Amino acid sequence: xxxxxxxxxxIAGAGTLAALGAAAAAQAIAAPADHAGTADHSGHxxxxxxxxxxxxxxxxxxxGRRIQGAxxxxxxxxxxxxxxxxxxxxRVDGEELHVMRNADGTWISVVNHYxxxxxxxxxxxxxxxxxxxxxxxPIQTS
Numbered sequence: 001x002x003x004x005x006x007x008x009x010x011i012a013g014a015g016t017l018a019a020l021g022a023a024a025a026a027q028a029i030a031a032p033a034d035h036a037g038t039a040d041h042s043g044h045x046x047x048x049x050x051x052x053x054x055x056x057x058x059x060x061x062x063x064g065r066r067i068q069g070a071x072x073x074x075x076x077x078x079x080x081x082x083x084x085x086x087x088x089x090x091r092v093d094g095e096e097l098h099v100m101r102n103a104d105g106t107w108i109s110v111v112n113h114y115x116x117x118x119x120x121x122x123x124x125x126x127x128x129x130x131x132x133x134x135x136x137x138p139i140q141t142s
Contacts, residue, residue: 070088
């Protein structure tokens with residue numbers, strides 16, 4: 001009668017992990033070549049779909065506040081721009097709302113930093129709702 005020893009348990013666990021790794025590799029090889037993202041050659045991995053282009057511009061009045069959004073080649077962090085090369089500026093009543101595009105293609109703002117949005121228009125609307133009539137104060141950079 002054989003007893004389960006530490007050595008046999010480790011060997012069995014290693015065998016299971018090897019089998020799982022082989023199955024994952026086989027699945028990756030068999031996966032179609034149509035990836036959700038495309039290589040961006042910047043050293044940051046893959047770019048989410050549509051990240052290389054700016055979202056559509058908008059200019060509307062929402063809850064009595066004018067919100068605007070448009071591509072801006074000078075917007076972004078350190079010249080990087082949101083979406084790596086395509087910056088985007090959002091304004092509420094003419095004041096710039098600091099926005100940033102996440103790696104997964106969603107958007108956040110300084111007003112709603114922990115809530116993500118699918119596009120800058122929905123982000124601007126949520127910021128207006130969150131501001132509750134308060135004036136947007138620009139971020140001071142030095």
